[in-house]
Amino acid sequence: IIVAANKILAERRSTPVARLIKRPLLGRHVLVTSGPTHEPIDPVRYIANRSSGKQGHAIARAAAGLGARVTLVTGPVALPDPQGVDVVHVETAQEMFRAVERNLPADVAVFAAAVADWRTAAEAQQKLKKSGDKPSLDLVENPDILGNVGKLRSGRPLLVIGFAAETANVAGEAARKRKSKGADWIVANDVSAPTGTFGGDSNTVRLVTADSAEDWPPLSKDEVALRLMQRAAEHLGRGAAAAE
Amino acid sequence: IIVAANKILAERRSTPVARLIKRPLLGRHVLVTSGPTHEPIDPVRYIANRSSGKQGHAIARAAAGLGARVTLVTGPVALPDPQGVDVVHVETAQEMFRAVERNLPADVAVFAAAVADWRTAAEAQQKLKKSGDKPSLDLVENPDILGNVGKLRSGRPLLVIGFAAETANVAGEAARKRKSKGADWIVANDVSAPTGTFGGDSNTVRLVTADSAEDWPPLSKDEVALRLMQRAAEHLGRGAAAAE
Structure with missing residues (x-):
């Protein structure tokens, strides 16, 4: 009986362990934001930014590949929806914030979208016309999605x-x-035009955690995504071990 | 000799006439603008509009199909460059204006681009940061490309x-x-959101000329383009006949 019981226990242990080696995010929910947001000025004009969504979409794919259930909240991008991922399409920062709130809880939340910091104070209902005046756009701050979730x-x-x-x-x-937003990690990168990061396929990032800052070498956005999600899985694994 | 001469003349006449039936814009230069313009706010943000470039690109294709030499000056779009057309890629209204000037003279100029009326008074060299202030963007008028060429x-x-x-x-x-810009014709359409014109494949337009206004039925953007360029060819043909 003891032998049989040990055998069953061994099987029970080995199966999830073997699975976890290849799919370390199995059973986890990963929420990812990606892309730009568009903030309407009037029915035809909007404020945008140069985010292509490539890095955020790559993170969603990597997390799914590591076994996670993934929700991707994405602004307007020219990329196909990743397979095996729940995709929520939004346009504005406010819509993205609401979509994030609706899709919590999550084990890991990755805010890779380039959310517009500001929107126009009042969207015009008709197309704005030229006039003799020097026009100006009054802006108001958008909700701080990372800061809200971090805190x-x-x-x-x-x-x-x-x-x-x-x-x-x-x-x-x-x-x-990292401190002001209540985030655990910040993935920082230089998006000034000469780097070609916005819209490009490679990325040179610095991972800032509570007790370290690592400069990663230039990598493809897919490689950055996989490394990041592998690190996230290790972090969750350590947390689970510490809690036992 | 007279018979031979007549034969040669007949051949000379019939060949271009036959050619002109199918390719009525042969020997003409048609300049087309298409797409939106993007007006930078800072290194990562810009003001854009919802033009897809589908109508302008369709006009360039139609003009080339009718035999014209075509120059297409296009803002940032997700469309492939039409074949058999010289394409100039620009981002801002000022760049589009300079590209139009450089590519004149033309027999026909079609301004289908949704040019931003305004740009920011000064593009920030570094990414703007949130601060306690309520920010506003000061705007200045962009060059009026249609008005400049029309006049x-x-x-x-x-x-x-x-x-x-x-x-x-x-x-x-x-x-x-039409009057204020010095244009010969205006192709007018309703781009309010319910019409789906911006980004869509069909268009319901009104052609306003000096002495008429025609409401065209809902057509594909390719059909609008072909009709418009056929009308342009007729107009040029009448002008050539009147000048003889």
């Missing part, structure tokens, strides 16, 4: 990862952003 | 065609725009 008191994801797309002082801004 | 004193195209994308009072705005 959740209940239902906060185990791991909250933000992105910092900077054009100057990348390292300093990333460390500052 | 050219020398080297004006024989036929200047503008587009009026309106969300209200389409007929009134089109007639006003």
Whole structure:
């Protein structure tokens, strides 16, 4: 009986372990935002940004490949929906925020979208016309999606990862952003035009955590995504081990 | 000798005539603008509009199909370059204006692009940061490409065609725009969201000329393009006949 019981226990142990080696995010829910947001000015004009969504979509694919159930909340991009991923299409920052709230809880939340910081104070109902006046657009701040989720008191994801797309002082801004947003990790990169990061297929990032900052070599966005999700799986694994 | 001469003359006449039936824009240069323009706010943000470029690109294809040499000046679109057309890619209204100037003279100029009326007064060199202030964007008017070409004193195209994308009072705005811009024809359409014109494959237009206004039935953008270029060819043919 003892032999049989040990055998059953061994089988029970080995099966999930073997599975976890290849699919370490099995049973986890990963929420990813991707792409730009578009903030309407009037029925035909909007404020946009140069995010292609390639990095965020790659993270969603990588997480799914590692076994996670993945929800991808994406702004307007020219990319196909990744297979095996629940995709929610949004246009504005406010819509993205609501979609994120609706799709929590998650074990890991990755905010890779380039969310517009501002929207126009009032969207015009008709197309704005030229006039003699020098026009100006009044802007108001959009909801801070990363900051809101990072500081959740209940239902906060185990791991909250933000992105910092900077054009100057990348390292300093990333460390500052990690603290101010309540994020666990910040993936920082330089998106100034000469780097070709926005729209391009490769990315040179710095991963800032509570106790380290690592500069990763230039990698494809797929490789950045896979490394990041493997690290996320290790982090969750350590958390589970520590809790036992 | 007379018989031989007549035969040669007949051949000379019949060949171009036969050719002109199928390729009535042969020997003509048609300049077309298409797509939106993007006006940078800072290194990552810009103001855009919902033009897909489908109508403008269709016009370039139709003109080439009717035998014209075609120059297409296009803003950022997700469309392939039409075959057999010289394509100039631009991003901002100012770049589009310079590309149009460089590619004149033309027999026909079609301004189908949705050019941004305004650009930011000063593009920020670094990414703008959130601050406690309520921000606003100061805007300045962009060059009026249609108006400038419509009012050219020398080297004006024989036929200047503008587009009026309106969300209200389409007929009134089109007639006003035709006069104020010095255009020969205005192709007016309603681009309010329910019509699905922006981004869609069909278009319901009103052609406003000096002495008529025609409402065309709903047509594909390719059909609108072909009709418009056939009408342009007829117009040029009448002009050539009148000049003889």
